[in-house]
Amino acid sequence: FSPRLAVRARVVDGVALKASAGRYFRTPTLVELFGDRGFVVGNPVLAPETGVSGDVGWVLAPARAAGPLDRLYWQGAFFSSRAKDAIALVPTAGLAATAKNLGAATIYGFESALVARAFARVTFTANYTFMGSRQDSPLPSFDGKSLPLRPRHHAYARVDAATPIASRLVVAWADI
Numbered sequence: 010f011s012p013r014l015a016v017r018a019r020v021v022d023g024v025a026l027k028a029s030a031g032r033y034f035r036t037p038t039l040v041e042l043f044g045d046r047g048f049v050v051g052n053p054v055l056a057p058e059t060g061v062s063g064d065v066g067w068v069l070a071p072a073r074a075a076g077p078l079d080r081l082y083w084q085g086a087f088f089s090s091r092a093k094d095a096i097a098l099v100p101t102a103g104l105a106a107t108a109k110n111l112g113a114a115t116i117y118g119f120e121s122a123l124v125a126r127a128f129a130r131v132t133f134t135a136n137y138t139f140m141g142s143r144q145d146s147p148l149p150s151f152d153g154k155s156l157p158l159r160p161r162h163h164a165y166a167r168v169d170a171a172t173p174i175a176s177r178l179v180v181a182w183a184d185i
Contacts, residue, residue: 010034023071027086030063037096041108050107055096058110062090077127085121092116095144098158106158112146114156135166 013031020026037055044051066086075081095114098106118140126132140163142156155161169182 023069025068026066027068028063028065030061032059032061033090034059035096037108041096041098048105049098050101050105052108055108056094056110058092058094058096060090060092060095062088064088078125079129080124080126080132082124083121085119087117087119089115089117095156097156100157111144111151111156112148114142114144114146116140116142116156130172131168131170133166133168136164138163 011032011034013029013033015027015029015031017025017027035058037052037057040049040051041055042051042053064086066084069081069083071081092114093112094110095112096108097111097114099109099111100106118138120136120138122134122136124132124134140159140161142159144151144154144156146152165184167182167184169180171178171180173179
């Protein structure tokens with residue numbers, strides 16, 4: 010049973026605020042249970058991860074163009090969760106990892122996504138996530154530490170340009 014309450018409020022045209030909170034239930038994935046015959050060694054006795062989580066954020070998506078900018082979409086959210094029996098991939102010997110239940114954990118952070126297009130030809134896309142975590146584990150080697158194999162910062166950016174040439178749409182792009 011995973012009840013959740015969510016609200017969304019339109020502040021003005023093109024601007025909305027949103028929030029949600031509730032309980033969650035996450036069963037282990039097939040890779041966590043049985044491995045991938047490579048980097049991940051399966052653990053068929055994993056318990057499901059349960060907890061409470063919440064987030065609050067915004068969406069900015071004006072319907073009209075502003076000068077050369079003909080499309081804009083920006084959203085962001087702060088999030089937090091408190092997990093019981095947190096599932097994480099834990100590095101082991103031989104460049105392999107195995108899924109384990111690590112006990113309780115607190116996860117918090119911020120994520121944002123932006124898409125902007127100018128002159129109906131050049132589009133810029135970017136995503137960024139900051140995630141912090143802290144384990145409350147009965148195992149002294151994990152207690153108070155971040156969850157393993159979860160990056161603290163994750164970013165992506167891409168720019169692409171599109172134009173029709175000889176009845177074909179030609180697109181050039183670069184990302185990082």
